[in-house]
Amino acid sequence: MSTVGTLKECVQLPIKDNELVDIVQKAKDWAIMHGAAMRSKSNFSPDTLNFAPFVLVPSSFPRKEFERAIHLQPTINRLMHNVAHDEEFLTTTLADTIKVDEFTGNLFNVYKKVLANGFGQRISLGLLRSDLMLDSNCRNLNGEYEESETETPSAYCCWKQVEVNTIASGFGHLGPVSRAIQSYVLRELNQAEKIARMPKNDALAGLCDGMIKAWEIYANPKAVIMFIIEDVSYNICDQRFHEFYIREKCPHIKVLRKTLTQVHDEGKLGLNKELLIGKEEVAVIYFRAGYEPGHYPSHNEWDARYLMECSRAIKCPSIHYHLAGTKKVQQALAVPGVLDRFLNDPEEIKAVTKIFTGLYSLEDNETGNATYEMALKSPEKFVLKPQREGGGNNIYGIDIPSALKKMSRFERSAWILMDLIHPPISRGYMIRPSGPVPPPVVDMVSELGIFGVIIGDVDNIICNYEAGHMLRTKLSTANEGGVAAGLGALDSPYLID
Ligand SMILES: Nc1ncnc2c1ncn2[C@@H]1O[C@H](COP(=O)(O)OP(=O)(O)O)[C@@H](O)[C@H]1O
Ligand SMILES: [Mg+2]
Structure with missing residues (x-):
């Protein structure tokens, strides 16, 4: 099992509720008005934008x-x-x-x-x-x-x-x-000196x-x-x-x-x-x-x-x-x-x-077969990837064995196996359209x-x-x-x- 570290936060948490509610609304407006935005998928209109989800401070x-x-x-x-x-x-x-x-x-x-x-x-x-x-x-x-x-x-x-x-x-x-949204937020929180580290x-x-x-x-x-x-x-x-x-x-x-x-x-x-x-x-x-x-x-x-x-x-x-x-x-x-x-x-x-x-081939040969056995034995260590871009295509951890077992040896060649990376955790506020206010x-x-x-x-x-x-x-x-x-x-x- 891996040990996952924690990164020290940029500002002291939590921010008091009344201050948080105020800064979140300002930051949302700042985001929309500076094009940190996307069109809604659920309620699409070419005439409107939602702010893109963002993290309040860097x-x-x-x-x-x-x-x-x-x-x-x-x-x-x-x-x-x-x-x-x-x-x-x-x-x-x-x-x-x-x-x-x-x-x-x-x-x-x-x-x-x-x-x-x-x-x-x-x-x-x-x-x-x-x-x-x-x-x-x-x-x-x-x-x-x-x-x-x-x-x-x-x-x-x-x-x-x-x-x-x-x-x-x-x-x-x-x-x-x-960077610009978060600089704005840090200034509003009277912590502008921190911008120098961005x-x-x-x-x-x-x-x-x-x-x-x-x-x-x-x-x-x-x-x-x-x-x-x-x-x-x-x-x-x-x-x-x-x-x-x-x-x-x-x-x-x-x-x-x-x-x-x-x-x-x-x-x-x-x-x-x-x-x-x-x-x-x-x-x-x-x-x-x-x-x-x-x-x-x-x-x-x-x-x-x-x-x-x-x-x-x-x-x-x-x-x-x-x-x-x-x-x-x-x-x-x-x-x-x-x-x-x-x-x-x-x-x-x-x-x-x-x-x-670690990146491993799943071709129909000795090396690929060894990868297959390794993935079945300890799937929690890996991510399985097809030849696709744009997100949402990979298979993670315990879902890997059943996915691999459904494929023929031949079909596996279209995939690769990769070691799972364990990034350190940081704590903060994630702000999304229609998300909870104040955010947790x-x-x-x-x-x-x-x-x-x-x-x-x-x-x-x-x-x-x-x-x-x-x-x-x-x-x-x-x-x-x-x-x-x-x-x-x-x-x-x-x-x-
Ligand atoms: N080895 C890995 N360890 C941990 N997370 C990963 C790993 N590979 C991919 N991911 C997660 O899956 C996402 C999509 O994978 P990626 O290889 O970038 O495919 P895509 O081409 O679809 O963007 C990444 O942005 C990351 O969040
Ligand atoms: Mg990617």
């Missing part, structure tokens, strides 16, 4: 681990870039998975077709987000605590990677705005500047940036603020929003493989949809994806970047020795190896996302930088914490030493 996060994560991001960017450009690695790694997982198979077909017919654009734009959790049970491979020189429980935590997102990495706006966060600017840079590389002053969107966008603020940033900074760059179905209906290639939507030529395609099967209701949407991949437009992500972000690839990267293929510097390889938790103090755990921007082709990296962060927090009892899914809440780190 959650503590060990400074050393935060800085380590920020510092590592350009390496993660380069790793993903190199993986995306390794055809042999993607092909062998995904070989079994695509036989059983139809969605990944369809993505892979697009990739194969583009490989056969030639890429219309060699340059890719990566707007990545590396997600991580602190692990309370942080031991090295010898079973020793890694950071044992200090005494507080939080000091035993080190961060472990949950996944790297290469498509639709959200919260470029909601990340920074969470790291600055320019995620929106960092990501949008990446899109603008890609637009400049495309070098047609008349071309537009196109966002690929879902039929209904609940997380609208986190897309519109990107659009508004681009329009304000570069009024000459037009931004279009199109669904995959609309691209199918309105899109075609010009003589030089330029992507034309009606009369507009598209320089950059930014996918905020296209990462789950439901976004492709018919062949038309797959045809649209292929059309875009063939085009000269710079894609975020291009199909090989999308494939590099699959869970199966993540698992394959954690196999000892594999990182050497993509990174040269031994220090970098060591640093990346340190953030991996609850136990919570957080997941940090670090954004990265990388632009380049197989031979050359043109730019590569870390681009801010986001923190999502959920009740400690919840398995998953998607904010759009209604389980998580906006938060930001309060760095403790």
Whole structure:
């Protein structure tokens, strides 16, 4: 059994009821009025917004681990870039998975077709987000605590990677705005001096500047940036603020929003493989949809994806970047020795190896069968993951054996097994639409996302930088914490030493 630490709170709890009721109402209004908001799923209207659930004051996060994560991001960017450009690695790694997982198979077909017919654009734009959790049970491979020189429980935590997102990495706006809400709350609580411990966060600017840079590389002053969107966008603020940033900074760059179905209906290639939507030529395609099967209701949407991949437009992500972000690839990267293929510097390889938790293949072979037996024997140590994005797809702990037993040996190849991370608990107030007033103090755990921007082709990296962060927090009892899914809440780190 693991020991889970507790992080010291940023403000003293509880806050007195009358003060709490007052500050919560002000903070809710602040959130709505600054676009820390979403459209309601239960009561949808394109004309209204609800504030997004948020944590009232920032959650503590060990400074050393935060800085380590920020510092590592350009390496993660380069790793993903190199993986995306390794055809042999993607092909062998995904070989079994695509036989059983139809969605990944369809993505892979697009990739194969583009490989056969030639890429219309060699340059890719990566707007990545590396997600991580602190692990309370942080031991090295010898079973020793890694950071044992200090005494507080939080000091035993080190961060472990949950996944790297290469498509639709959200919260470029909601990340920074969470810091702004909580700064406002701390000022209203007369604790403004604490804001200095909240790291600055320019995620929106960092990501949008990446899109603008890609637009400049495309070098047609008349071309537009196109966002690929879902039929209904609940997380609208986190897309519109990107659009508004681009329009304000570069009024000459037009931004279009199109669904995959609309691209199918309105899109075609010009003589030089330029992507034309009606009369507009598209320089950059930014996918905020296209990462789950439901976004492709018919062949038309797959045809649209292929059309875009063939085009000269710079894609975020291009199909090989999308494939590099699959869970199966993540698992394959954690196999000892594999990182050497993509990174040269031994220090970098060591640093990346340190953030991996146990990741295990479930392929139909000896290794996969050993994973299967291990999962049946002690399921409480693991999470079982399919090749999906967007939350709500994983199977946790004691639910794993019955799920695995229902699958054929062949079907298991579509899944990977991962060690469960045990983040330390922080206490605080989670504020949600129609939630109790005053809110109770609850136990919570957080997941940090670090954004990265990388632009380049197989031979050359043109730019590569870390681009801010986001923190999502959920009740400690919840398995998953998607904010759009209604389980998580906006938060930001309060760095403790
Ligand atoms: N190894 C893990 N340990 C603990 N929680 C995890 C682990 N992996 C995933 N989770 C939880 O499940 C959520 C979804 O998992 P993730 O791998 O990020 O899939 P998705 O692509 O659907 O976002 C994460 O945000 C996290 O809250
Ligand atoms: Mg995730």
